[in-house]
Amino acid sequence: METSLDIALVQTSLFWHDPEKNREHFTSLIDGISKKVDLIVLPETFTTGFTMTPTEIDPSEGELTLSWMKEMAQRQDAAIAGSIPFFEKGQYTNRLFFVEPDGSFRYYDKRHTFTLAGEHLSYARGDKKLILDFRGFRICPMICYDLRFPVWARNTQDYDLLLFVANWPKPRIDAWDTLLKARAIENMAFCIGVNRVGVDKNGYEYPGHTACYDGLGKQMAFSTKDEVLLVNLNKSNLKKVRDQLRFLDDRDAFTLQ
Template sequence: MDKLLKVALVQTALVWEDPRANRLELEKKLGGLASDVDLIVLPEMFTTGFTMNPQHIGKEEGPKTLDWMKTMARQKNAAITGSLVYFDNAVYTNRLFFVEPDGTTSVYDKRHTFTLAGEDKVYHAGNERLLVRYKGFRICPLICYDLRFPVWARNTEDYDVLLYVANWPEPRINAWDALLKARSIENMAYCIGVNRIGADDSGHQYPGHSVVLDGLGQEMVFSTTEEVVTVTLSKKHIKEVRDKLKFLNDRDSFILEE
């Protein structure tokens, strides 16, 4: 029997540096979700927008948001993921949480901090990739600027889904579209990209372009409006693509070093 994964992409505007307001707004948006959704994907820094002023955010807000994610996951009986400003071990991180309905939580800290905005000077970069096994799918979640670095995303573990959460601005949206398609094709995996929409207090405009691509780079859903869209992924599709086109068998071997 085919394994299926129904995913909800939450393409939303964000209230600048106001975690409580964003949690409340997202809770409203999640209220209308169908009961059969398996995974909810929120944007990068979904409680604040892409702020380079983490000191403006109370250090208690990270744990509060994680508790909120656990509550939402339990109530919706769906995993929920997205990144947020998180203070841990005396440093700030851009940290993604993947929270399952039973409270199981996996963590990924953004590897490639965005030097153009000075993110590298404010947030501590991670150095470990995350692979989540959920409902029969292997999922590799990454964050925004990570998209520009194909070696970091290379499918060496036979994951089924490559997932990016982002605050990707309008002037470079062509790169977002092109690189997501490239990542799906070269890794023969579903590629999910969830971007925010609207404007932030730094003067950046975000056009959305949240998308799901199949294992051949074909577009399944695409959005430029503020909305929640759903799509169903099929494990059988990935197997069929890889059985027919055995390109991953010819991938280069390499070891990542610090």
Template sequence: MQNELKIALIQTELFWENPEQNRIHFTKKIEEISKSVDLIVLPEMFTTGFTMNPKKVAETMFGETVVWMQNLALLEQTAIMGSMVISEDGKFYNRMLFVHPNGIIETYDKKHTFTLAGEDKVYTAGQSKLLVTYKGWKICPLICYDLRFPVWARNVEDYDVLIYVANWPKVRITAWDALLKARAIENMSYCVGVNRVGLDDNGHEYSGHSAVYDVLGHKLDNIPENLEATEVITLSKSHIKTYREKLNFLSDKDAFKLE
């Protein structure tokens, strides 16, 4: 177990429905990270943008992007995570991949598909949370619209870090800011959000606002708005332990279970 976890957040534009170009783009971004990091976080649907045309771009768990992630994780000796369009058993998923440095993959399928964009019509919703144990840290990865549903993120697993990847549009960015901060405070965990910037081919504008909040809701990053940026943030296990022991709010949470 290590006390510190160094996370690189990559906030960037995406090439619409072009997995190959996005892989080239992110390879360059990752190679430019000057510090040694434990985890690299990419946005939601980082190979395509938030597309409702899965038949055009879907890959399998043995496809080029998955192999690319495994190779990069091994080469850089870091974990890499982000969501992409996966085809499996005749269904399409908005799937988060957490790739460990040794190439082992853990997955989470987006639970709350975004009905406003018709995501529920073309993607199959996941049913299970994922808790990743990595270097002694417990990480809960979630995707975009999941952010609006606090019960799903409820910290019953005693996780240390809650991570959201997103294509969250500028028009509703105030909600993104408020909810990331709220999720950190109510779960007494770090909360990380990685969003994209730029315009997609549907005309939706994205302003970024990628961020990291500590257990008290303090913002730790200096990521610029509207611009491509990569920032490395160091998380501290001691910070979590100190304030959970001092305040102990999680012990007073309501007792109920999701069915």
């Protein structure tokens, strides 16, 4: 029996520091998806833009957005994933929630905070990798700057899909394109990156380049427009490649401190 996953990659502009308006915007985009999907992926910090001043936003907005994600997941009978500034235990994290249709959820806190922008000064750093099982796929979600660190993303736990959400700016977009493809090849896994478009309040331009690559690095989807991009992942195709080219058998063993 073949196992496949239909995924909607939502690439759009964001409203700066306006969670309510962003939720309304994403509600409209999600309700307008043209076919039934299993997973809907939103960009990094999709309710605020990539802000270094999360304290300017009401801390209750994190829980409100999590409730909204649960409502949307149930309504669409699809999981929904994306990161937001989340306040807990006296500190903020850049937290990716993966919410399933039954309301259950798991989360991943960004390990590599973007020091160039001072993210480490505003957000606590995560220290736990997340591997989750959903509709026959093992998924490893990560956030933006994590893409630059192959050891953290290394496929030591036999995941099928490596998933990045991002606010990745135009000046370094060639690195984004190259690293997404590299992570797919070296891990023999599907690799998806969902970026935003538009210009934020700080004047940074985001060109999109949301993309999906297969386990050999072949591009399956790509966009620079404000749109919802649909992609289908077939696990039997991935298994066939891994069975024929057993590169993962030669992985180096290591542990992270």
